[in-house]
Amino acid sequence: MIITAAELIKLLPEGKYVPVDVRPEAAWREATTPGAVSLNVYDYFIPESNEAGITGMAAGAREAFDRLGLGGDRIPVFFEEQTGMISPRGLWFYELVGLQGGLILDGGIQAWKTAGGETTPGTGNPEAITQSETKGISFHRELVASTDDVLNHADNDADIFDVRRKTEFEGTFHHACCARPGRIPHSHFAFYEDVLKDGKYRPAEEIRRIAKEAGLSPDREIITYCHRGARAATALYGLKLAGFDKLKIYVGSWHEWAGNAALPIEIGPAEEV
Numbered sequence: 503m504i505i506t507a508a509e510l511i512k513l514l515p516e517g518k519y520v521p522v523d524v525r526p527e528a529a530w531r532e533a534t535t536p537g538a539v540s541l542n543v544y545d546y547f548i549p550e551s552n553e554a555g556i557t558g559m560a561a562g563a564r565e566a567f568d569r570l571g572l573g574g575d576r577i578p579v580f581f582e583e584q585t586g587m588i589s590p591r592g593l594w595f596y597e598l599v600g601l602q603g604g605l606i607l608d609g610g611i612q613a614w615k616t617a618g619g620e621t622t623p624g625t626g627n628p629e630a631i632t633q634s635e636t637k638g639i640s641f642h643r644e645l646v647a648s649t650d651d652v653l654n655h656a657d658n659d660a661d662i663f664d665v666r667r668k669t670e671f672e673g674t675f676h677h678a679c680c681a682r683p684g685r686i687p688h689s690h691f692a693f694y695e696d697v698l699k700d701g702k703y704r705p706a707e708e709i710r711r712i713a714k715e716a717g718l719s720p721d722r723e724i725i726t727y728c729h730r731g732a733r734a735a736t737a738l739y740g741l742k743l744a745g746f747d748k749l750k751i752y753v754g755s756w757h758e759w760a761g762n763a764a765l766p767i768e769i770g771p772a773e774e775v
Contacts, residue, residue, distance in 0.1 A: 503593075503742060504608040504703060505579060507617035510535075521607070522570075522578040523624060524588045530624035535581070535614055539570050540628035543580075543592040544732060549633060551649045551754035559753065560641035562634035564599040570629055573601045581607035581614070584701025587694065587728075590735040594751065595631055599641045606739065609702045647725040647752040652686060653765065660723035662686050663716070665694035665737040666756065670729070673769035677729055682760040684767035686727065691772055692716040694733040697740030709744035720746045727752040727759075 505513075513519055514536065521538035523530040530540040546562075548555050572578045580592035589606045596604040607614065615621065647655075655662055664685050669675035671691050676683035685691075697709050704712075718724055724746060726734035731753040738749050752759075759765050 503605065503739060505605040506608055507613040507619060510579060510607060510614070511617055511619050518575060518577055519579050519605075520570075520572060520576050522572070522580045522592060523582075523611075524580055524592045525582050525611075527624075527628045529583075530628070532623065533621040534624040535611065536620060536622050538624060539626065540624055541566065541570065541592060542628065542630035543595055544588045546631045546633075547730060548753045548758070551647070551752065551758055553648065555633075556643065556646050556648060556753075557637075557639075557641075558633045558635060559646075560599055561636040561639045562632045563595040564639050564641070565634055565636065566629050566631045567596060567599065567601060572596070577603045577605065579605045579607050581610045584610040584612050585698060585703060585736075586610070586701075587732040587736050590739045591732045594645070594735040594738065597642065598645050599639070612701060645750055647750040649752075649754060649758065649762070649765070651750070652725060652727070652752050652759070655725060656688070658723065660725055660750075661718060662689045662752075663718060663724050663726045663737065664689040664691050664728070665726055665733050666728045667693060670756070672771060673767075676760070677757070680729070680757055680760040681763075682767060684760070684769040685756070686759055687766050687768045689727075689768075689772075690716045690718055692737070694728065694737045694740075697737060703740060703743055706744045709740045713741060713744060713746065718746070720748070723748040723750065725750045725752050727755040729755055730757045731755045
């Protein structure tokens, strides 16, 4: 799930691991790890979190990984400046389409440099995950929550986990692209950055404490969400490190939920959930 910079420096010459730079293309072009490819996983927006939208998302992700030749004996290591909201999203897309062994470079390229890793300019053609109309691509549907899944989460013994900033959660701030402020009713809350420290994941026991304080249990399914599904992936892998395994992402997140006036919202301090 994660690999340290020291471990990657030692293993990279074997040729098995492929660094995947998920920072903006300009940063990759300027200085990246040797042999790194560029993949934009951040700018993707699902058109709608229904079955067609989810299937098209998975198809587009699989096609991007195939174009980069990732999978099998070419194992990707996703990285950004430090561990943040982008590299975990790259790994989640990779696992969504059934590919195994992918890793997050914990601490990102900053940790790589600190550990003595060399950098070179990025070369080649950058790739991006986009929606696709290709049919018949298999993927792990159980890793994704549709809008209906979220709306009916109580019937499926699932908990909703909001990992945005507290101001977003309480509705005192919302992004200009979102139609309404607030949160999904009955959401648990912890800020996604709480599972990180100094640009790396916190130890598992610390993340378990944060999850417990948020009212989460590893015995129940947890659906993470944020503004557009990126921070949700960071929280998801933090929970995985802490021993949680019943995890999904609502990729449409608040951006999609807020745009549907028929869906309920809450505003104000957290209620007991």
